[in-house]
Amino acid sequence: MGRYLVRRLAQAALVVVGVVVLTFVIVRLLPGDPAAAYAGPRASPEDLARAREVLGLDKPVIVQLGMYMSGLVRGEWGTSLHTRLPVTHDLAIAFPASLELVGTALLFAVAIGIPMGLLAARFFGTPVDGGIRLGSMFVAAFPVFLLALILQNLFATKLGWFPVAGEYDSKLDATSPLHLYTNITIVDAFITGNWPIFLSTAHHLILPALVVAAYPIGVVTQMTRAAVSEESSLDHARLERALGFTPGQVLRRFSFRPSLNPILTLLALVFAYSLVNAFLVEAIFNWPGLGKYAVESIRSLDTAAVAGVTLIVALAYVLANLVVDIAQTFIDPRVRLS
Amino acid sequence: MTIIPPEELVPNDERFAFLTLARGRLRGQKLFAAGAIVLLIIIVMALLAPWITPYPQDAQGGVDPVNSLLAPNGQHWFGTDQVGRDVYTRVVFGARTSLFIVFSVLSLSVLIGVTLGVIAGYAGGWIRDVVMRVTDVFLAFPALLLSLALCIVLQPDLKTAILAITVTWWPWYTRLAAGVAASISGRAYMDAVRALGISPARAVFRHVLPNSLTPVIVQLSLDAGGIILTAAALSFLGLGAQEPTAEWGLMVAQGQDLFTTAYWVALFPGLAILVAAFAFNMLGEGMRTALDPRRGFTS
Numbered sequence: 001m002g003r004y005l006v007r008r009l010a011q012a013a014l015v016v017v018g019v020v021v022l023t024f025v026i027v028r029l030l031p032g033d034p035a036a037a038y039a040g041p042r043a044s045p046e047d048l049a050r051a052r053e054v055l056g057l058d059k060p061v062i063v064q065l066g067m068y069m070s071g072l073v074r075g076e077w078g079t080s081l082h083t084r085l086p087v088t089h090d091l092a093i094a095f096p097a098s099l100e101l102v103g104t105a106l107l108f109a110v111a112i113g114i115p116m117g118l119l120a121a122r123f124f125g126t127p128v129d130g131g132i133r134l135g136s137m138f139v140a141a142f143p144v145f146l147l148a149l150i151l152q153n154l155f156a157t158k159l160g161w162f163p164v165a166g167e168y169d170s171k172l173d174a175t176s177p178l179h180l181y182t183n184i185t186i187v188d189a190f191i192t193g194n195w196p197i198f199l200s201t202a203h204h205l206i207l208p209a210l211v212v213a214a215y216p217i218g219v220v221t222q223m224t225r226a227a228v229s230e231e232s233s234l235d236h237a238r239l240e241r242a243l244g245f246t247p248g249q250v251l252r253r254f255s256f257r258p259s260l261n262p263i264l265t266l267l268a269l270v271f272a273y274s275l276v277n278a279f280l281v282e283a284i285f286n287w288p289g290l291g292k293y294a295v296e297s298i299r300s301l302d303t304a305a306v307a308g309v310t311l312i313v314a315l316a317y318v319l320a321n322l323v324v325d326i327a328q329t330f331i332d333p334r335v336r337l338s
Numbered sequence: 339m340t341i342i343p344p345e346e347l348v349p350n351d352e353r354f355a356f357l358t359l360a361r362g363r364l365r366g367q368k369l370f371a372a373g374a375i376v377l378l379i380i381i382v383m384a385l386l387a388p389w390i391t392p393y394p395q396d397a398q399g400g401v402d403p404v405n406s407l408l409a410p411n412g413q414h415w416f417g418t419d420q421v422g423r424d425v426y427t428r429v430v431f432g433a434r435t436s437l438f439i440v441f442s443v444l445s446l447s448v449l450i451g452v453t454l455g456v457i458a459g460y461a462g463g464w465i466r467d468v469v470m471r472v473t474d475v476f477l478a479f480p481a482l483l484l485s486l487a488l489c490i491v492l493q494p495d496l497k498t499a500i501l502a503i504t505v506t507w508w509p510w511y512t513r514l515a516a517g518v519a520a521s522i523s524g525r526a527y528m529d530a531v532r533a534l535g536i537s538p539a540r541a542v543f544r545h546v547l548p549n550s551l552t553p554v555i556v557q558l559s560l561d562a563g564g565i566i567l568t569a570a571a572l573s574f575l576g577l578g579a580q581e582p583t584a585e586w587g588l589m590v591a592q593g594q595d596l597f598t599t600a601y602w603v604a605l606f607p608g609l610a611i612l613v614a615a616f617a618f619n620m621l622g623e624g625m626r627t628a629l630d631p632r633r634g635f636t637s
Contacts, residue, residue, distance in 0.1 A: 011474070018475030026487045137623060141563055141615035145574050145590060146608030149597050157598055276482040280571055284594070295575065298486065310487055314478045 004329065012322045019314040024068050027307045028061075072311070078304030082296055087308035090293060095312055096183035097167060098282070098289035100201075102274045104186075104209035106267065109216030114263070116217075117224020122251055124229045132221060140218030144277050148211045148284040155207060162207045165286035168200040208285040212278050216270045223266045227259035261332050268324040272317035370624025373559075376617035384433035396423035397431035399582045407600045417602035419593065425602060429610050431584035436614060439500055439569045440562050446504045448554065451511025456550055458512065459519025460542050466516060473509035485572055496585075499578035503568055507561070514557055518550040556629055560622030563615035570611045586611045 043051070052058050056067050071077070077087040113136075120132040156164040163169075167185055172178075176196045181188050186205065189198035231237065232247075232255045240250045279291030286292070290309055297305035388394045392413070396402075402422030410417040416425035458469035476484075485502035492498040522528060523546060531541050570587030572578035579585035581592075586607040593604030 011471075014471060015474045015478050018471070019478050022475060022479070026491060133623075134620075137619045138616055141567070141612055141619050143567055143570050143574075143587075143590070143608060143611045143615070145571065145587075145594070146604070146612065149590075149594055149604060149608070153597050153601070277571075279482070280574060283575075294486065298577075306487060310479070310483060313483050317478050 005326070008322065008325055012318050015318050016315065019311065019318070020069055020072065021065065023307050023310050023314070024065050026310070027303055077308050077311075080297070080305040080308075081302040082300040082305070087304050090305065091290075091308050091312055093183060094288065094290045094293040095316075097185070097287060098275060098278055098291065100167075100184045100186055101205065101209055101212060101278050101282070101287055101289060102271065104205050105212035105274055105278070106216060106271060108209060108213035109220045109270070110267070112213075113217045113220025114224050116221040118228060118251060118256065120221070120225040121228035121232060121255075122248060124225075124232075129225070133225065136218040136221035136225075138218075139214045140222070142214050144211055144214065145280045145284060147214055148208070148281050151207050151211055152284060163204050165284075166204055167288055168197055168204055172197050172200055208278075208281050208287055211281050211285075212274050215277065216267075216274055219266060219270060220263065223263050224259065227262045228255050231255035231259050258332070261328055264324045264328060264331070268317075268320040271320045272313065275313055275316060367624045367628050369620050370628060373617045373620030373622070373624055376613065377621060380433050380614055380617065381437065383430050384437055387430050387434060391424070391427040391430050393424040393427045394431075396427045397584045407596070407603070409600070410602055416606040417600070419589075419603045420596070425589075425606050428584040428589060429586070429606050432586045432589065432607060432610060433614070435496070435579060435583060435585045436566055436569065436611075439496070439503070440565050440618075442500045443503045443507055443565050443569075444558055444562065446500075447507040447511055448558065450504075451508035452515045452547070452550070452554055454508075455512035455515025455517075456519045456542055456547050459516035459550075460523045460538070460546050462520065462523070466520070469512060469516065473512050476506065476509040479506060482568055482571055485568065486575070486577060494577045494580065496579045496583065499569055499572045502572070503565060507565070510561070511554060511557065514553055515550050518553055519546050522546050522549050552629055556622065556625045558622075559618060559625050563618035563622070566611060566615045566618065 056064055059067070075088055077091070079085065080087050080090055083090055116132050116136065120129040123129050152164060156162045176194055178185065178188055178194055178197050179192050181191065186198060186201045189195070189201060228251060232250060237250050237255055240254050241247065245253070275290070278287075278289065279294055281287065282289045282291035283295060290313070293305065294309045296302075297309065383390065387397070391397070402418070405414075405418050405422040406420055408414055408418045408422075414424050414426065416429060418424055419428070454469055458466040484506045485499065488498065488502040488505065492501070519542075528541070528545065531545050536544075569578055570585075570590070573585050573587035574591045576588075576591065579588050581588065589607035590604045590611075593600070593602075593607070596603050597605075
């Protein structure tokens, strides 16, 4: 167990270093001269040279990489060109908003996908299974931006059941201001008992979260169906049925738990995928998350901000995988022992 | 003493494993058949685009402001867009763009990914470790994000989008091929191949590679839908194909602000993405079920 953890952590650290190097390479390739941006529009050649020196651009690339890495560790992620604020400050606001959206979407995915997958596995090979399988492939094939446009127009613009855009009703900032702890609005509203903002955020969350959830619902259904039905075809399931357990009992008591492993692994993958998929949804629902920040950064060729977004998403991915792998050792003793 | 050429030591059905398997098992796979039929229709429409569309000149720059934003009618089945171009014509031509992207990304990814993977899997040891760690790093970047970053570095256009998606896609094939190649290199006939003194390069490309292809082909068809969606997302953000190219994602982006008043500009190209991705998913799922090695040879 201990050795597995150490090996897994070392592997994650190696991936993080690789990600930083790759980001550095991409940033170096970005158009625009960071020294010119630093020195300002009316800089003389001497100013430029001084800027180069201050930014370390006159040093060999490998030294620059070292400086970049130690800066990251010290929390110096650079200053955004378009917000004029430290990138870490911007990310501390944008990332939690995206997390709120994607977290809710994954809750939907688990709450809808797993029961659907179990249902399909219970009635494996019947029309029920066929229908669920086809449906899950269909939602996974839906382009998020199209789904966002359709749902937004139908349920917000036409029917008026949900707000069209935004994270919560901004008028509430005056009547019941929110104290920030985690920067995740719905969590902060909950722990401070700010019910007007909590309800408004929940109301605003439903549509965009459902759109982000479409793909995860599809793949979680497929994975649950595949894993549980395979587990049910093994000898232990035959024995359990022979002992008089009903097919439903066999599924719930014996086949489901061993199937959790692949489902969890999938969720980690889907988490990172959805974080980026949410970019498109955020743009359409005007959600103040990473996507909006990323798109603005890209438009203004904001190198530091783009690097920040890239890094934080990659780090979130590595972390999610690590958490899932560790969680698996608790759920499944076979992982611990191998 | 007669020397048996090494090729004859490799059982024939192993070398053509995919074809033999596929022929028997894909029969009666409704999912595969449905996906294949829809795709075939899309491919035929793409090939015949200039002859089956009423306004082929609209696929490129054609501007006809008098007829802008007409609702779907007898002349314009899917209506017209802001500058009066026939949406139906552009959707059909868009199939060419999408299929071209899918084909390019998949062939490049397979070329890089499978080659590296087969070598890593066959060689094992530190070569395998290094290759796997490199793929780990690339896999930590979600496809769309790395594509976003690359599209700003390079000029955003169709070629950049293809390159960017490929950069994020090849590692999956490397991992897949490495796993299969490692298991193949442990088989008895590979001992025979090595005992005969066949060079590693020949062993890999002549004996390991052909037998690693079944899971790769299944993965290809499963991935195609994802590539269509990623490419569409990139051009939706303005980082893929550029105006006036007929590209589905770009067309949805151009119609999104009109959705309440002129839904057809965005809806039909969006549905085209959905249908194509769905068809590829059905094809891939059908193939996966049919060719699943764990299913044995019972059906």
